[in-house]
Amino acid sequence: MSSSFDQLSYGSRYMSRNLGSVFVIFVISFVILVIILLFWVFSKCCGCSERAFIKLKTKFLWNYYIRLVLEASLELSFCCIMNIKYGNTFRYEEEEPTAGSVFNFFVALLFTVVVLASPLVIFIVYNYHFAKLAEPEFESRYGAVYEGLKHLKRSALIYPVLFVARRILFGVLAVYCYDFVWLQLAVQIYCTIFATVYLLEFKPFEDPLPQKLEVFNEVT
Numbered sequence: 001m002s003s004s005f006d007q008l009s010y011g012s013r014y015m016s017r018n019l020g021s022v023f024v025i026f027v028i029s030f031v032i033l034v035i036i037l038l039f040w041v042f043s044k045c046c047g048c049s050e051r052a053f054i055k056l057k058t059k060f061l062w063n064y065y066i067r068l069v070l071e072a073s074l075e076l077s078f079c080c081i082m083n084i085k086y087g088n089t090f091r092y093e094e095e096e097p098t099a100g101s102v103f104n105f106f107v108a109l110l111f112t113v114v115v116l117a118s119p120l121v122i123f124i125v126y127n128y129h130f131a132k133l134a135e136p137e138f139e140s141r142y143g144a145v146y147e148g149l150k151h152l153k154r155s156a157l158i159y160p161v162l163f164v165a166r167r168i169l170f171g172v173l174a175v176y177c178y179d180f181v182w183l184q185l186a187v188q189i190y191c192t193i194f195a196t197v198y199l200l201e202f203k204p205f206e207d208p209l210p211q212k213l214e215v216f217n218e219v220t
Contacts, residue, residue, distance in 0.1 A: 010078070013083065013086040013087035014100070014104040015083035015107065015108045015111070016104055018079040018082065019076075019079050022075050025072075026072075029064070032056070033060070035056065036056045036057060036061065039052050061141065062141055063140070063141060063144040066142065066144040069118060070118075070144065070145070070160065073118070073167045074167040074170065076111050076114075077112075077115055077167050077168045077170065077171030078174055079108070080111045080112045080171075081112065081171045081175045081176075082175050083105060084108055084112060085175055087101060087104055087108070088105055119160075119168075122164070123161050126146065127154065127157060130154060130157075133151040139151075145160045146160065148205055148206060148210060149205060150204055155204065158202070162194075169187065169191065170188070173187060192218050192219075196219060199211065199214055199218065
């Protein structure tokens with residue numbers, strides 16, 4: 001591993017350690033999902049816990065998990081790709097795989113698939129259900145993707161796709177191209193130019209203030 005990762009507090013090969021508190025949040029979120037599943041089973045079997053199930057379902061399914069993946073996409077991309085490259089103990093004959101290393105590797109694979117698939121899933125699913133985006137029921141369950149955006153314009157759906165895709169690209173470049181600083185800079189500059197042109201041309205935000213802040217953030 002590069003010593004520069006140590007300087008950024010990413011010295012471990014394992015995703016769970018590098019993610020830190022973010023990993024704890026994901027573990028808690030998984031426990032909540034299991035609890036919701038148990039309440040659903042109880043509500044179907046004996047009719048009890050239905051009120052608790054409805055409350056948990058309304059609060060957490062699915063906007064909470066969608067927002068969690070979107071907001072943590074940068075950390076997930078970077079730490080999971082690093083774990084897959086450096087923490088794959090199956091590749092090193094001199095190291096005996098431990099339960100922790102195997103757990104980290106397969107969880108990193110799972111999160112990597114989720115993050116890599118999310119831009120395509122967002123683009124396909126939300127375009128397919130474009131007519132439902134303004135419906136309160138759909139928005140209350142899946143509206144985290146287009147929250148604050150002009151959801152009546154298809155072009156606004158490019159923003160969350162671009163949001164996640166840039167973070168995935170950053171993670172790939174940081175781990176696999178850390179010796180090629182010029183390539184990292186060139187890709188980031190072109191991404192910034194593309195994002196700025198998109199923001200100025202399509203103006204995806206409903207409120208002018210976040211629109212201006214996003215443009216300011218890109219050009220500074």
